[in-house]
Amino acid sequence: MFRTSLRTRVIGAVALAAALPFAAVACGGDSGGDGDSIVIGTKFDQPGLGMRNPDGTMSGFDVDVATYVAGELGYTPEQIQWKEAPSAQRETLIQNGQVDFIAATYSITDSRKEKVDFAGPYLITGQSLLVRSDSNDINGPADLENNKILCSVSGSTPAQKIKDEFPRVQLQQYDTYSACIEALKNGAVDAVTTDEVILAGYAAQDPGAFKIVGEQFSEERYGIGLKKGDTELRTQINDALLKMEESGAWKEAFDKNLGPAGISAPNPPPLDN
Template sequence: MPSLPRLSWRLVGAAVLAVALPFTATGCGGGGSGDKLVIGTKFDQPGLGLKNPDGTMSGFDVDVAKYVAKELGYPEDKIEWKESPSGQRENLIQNGQVKYIVATYSITDSRKQKVDFAGPYLVTGQSLLVRADNTDITGAESLQNNKKLCSVSGSTPAQRIKDKYPGVQLQQYDTYSACVEALKNGAIDAVTTDEVILAGYAAQSPGAFKIVGQPFSEERYGIGLKKDDKELCTKITDAVKKMEADGSWKAAFDKNLGPAGITAPAPPALDGC
């Protein structure tokens, strides 16, 4: 076989290196020196996924994500966090920008056409947040009287309002924190999303808000990952099962959501991959 010129070998070597490099960012074989595991979560949901002023991450979703990472061989200092707004989650997974997402990510049939889920690791329900002095919003039905309701673009709660409560004036923002700010200044009448998310915001501003009515859905949070990656899905599922069994799941719930007045439920049974 004739030998390639030295320059050609250099080009071949560069091409091999270019192909290999993306995998070091999101590999799952264990955290080697320099390797990072890129995980998606929310940055603006207190009690679940929050980027603190000092740059650290906190919340129940963050603790679940870190436990899974540890079981995959990645200590906390090998994690790179990627903000994952509701409307961008499928794209972030499909484009390989994250290895998995733990971000109040409800498992739905339409999403399962695009990504896979390990879980559910938490079950909650859609509810309503209003200002503490509000007396005329008592549940979902009372929104039909031309109330202005805020939720997030691309979210399951927003779609449910469109489908089931067409008489509501639905405002869709990019983040729930923007919705809460609009509620605070009177631009909208209520915010809707899952109860655990609303509880986090209520706890962050004591006395300013209250949750009203009963939850009117069942949301099953899953860990989103690339479709048909059965090996990773199985590893994540095994990690969450271990977290539930050794008490770490309840400890994380109590630490992050207990201050909002929510009692930890029994951990949900996980579906197979």
């Protein structure tokens, strides 16, 4: 990764941004080392948001947002190197300079803002619960206090919220949500909690196996994480997000990736100053 090239690149031309594909994005892992690439962190296991497909391509709403932003920074999809960014490692990846920015269902919180900066938000969602389709006794987090086992991911905002507000719930934590989904499928846990858009992606991937229950019980503001103090890059990313929203490309990406899960595109949230 060559951060100096990111600082000096001219904002991409309008024609380039308009031509960016919102289909599966080619993984640019082989283009590194030439001083002309950008490293972006995202999830590799979240269908509809950040997913590495069997053929090596990347797809999802976060991927499309990040690809659009990279285009506005002057990078083609082929110049993107995708790096997996598990929840518990995101701040470390940014602080160590292993990525230029991260778009990975990354909730903006005060504690994280002590370590990294955020552009955005580019999506607002809320925490919810996913259960097996034959489950009838879980309709909210309070129902989990009756000897149920709830799964979430280490280092995630949803896991911390359960610890803080529902301490009597038995919380099982894994490194990835896909591990939680597998545990739910085989009966090792009774429910999975994270943001509703993430749960919807998993439910859509395995029709009939799972269902989302209850109301959202938090507000999560997804932002793009970057190195603390990099005001120039933060401004450039915010400009790109605003352009994506105003051009209709934001809604197009949402509908393509999350529409199949039955979620209607909300209005894009206003960006933080």
